[in-house]
Amino acid sequence: MGELTHLEHAVLHAFLAGDHPALEALRDQLSGLAVVHRIATPTSFATVLRPGRGAPRAPVAAARVVLDDLHAAVPGLPGGAGFALFVEDGWLARLEGATFGDEPWPPDLAGFTLHHDDPERDLSDLDPPEG
Numbered sequence: 001m002g003e004l005t006h007l008e009h010a011v012l013h014a015f016l017a018g019d020h021p022a023l024e025a026l027r028d029q030l031s032g033l034a035v036v037h038r039i040a041t042p043t044s045f046a047t048v049l050r051p052g053r054g055a056p057r058a059p060v061a062a063a064r065v066v067l068d069d070l071h072a073a074v075p076g077l078p079g080g081a082g083f084a085l086f087v088e089d090g091w092l093a094r095l096e097g098a099t100f101g102d103e104p105w106p107p108d109l110a111g112f113t114l115h116h117d118d119p120e121r122d123l124s125d126l127d128p129p130e131g
Helices: 006-015 021-028
Strands: 034-040 044-050 064-074 077-088 091-099 113-116
Touching: 006 064, 006 077, 006 091, 006 113
Parallel strands: none
Antiparallel strands: 034 044, 044 091, 064 077, 064 113, 077 091
């Protein structure tokens, strides 16, 4: 198992920013989060995650939630990149990233900036189960 890259760390924190109760529980999973496996191509990556023991399960209604409203501006990458975070049964499960326009990731990602599609994010998929 490995550790998160600087980009993965920043992307996770950006996805989990906010005051929704499920985001708070998912942020608590970051402590002790392990990288189980990583697949990388010149234009994409997929990182399988495992929260540490004792981390709280996020109270979400759906078995699978995908957050995919985050993009990056990266020097040397004209089209930028987009990201998706998969939450399975309330657990951080996988982080994916891909460049746009089939451009390869630059060797140095210094200076990237992250932004959400809409500052008023729709997080209703993270709402807790009713009842």
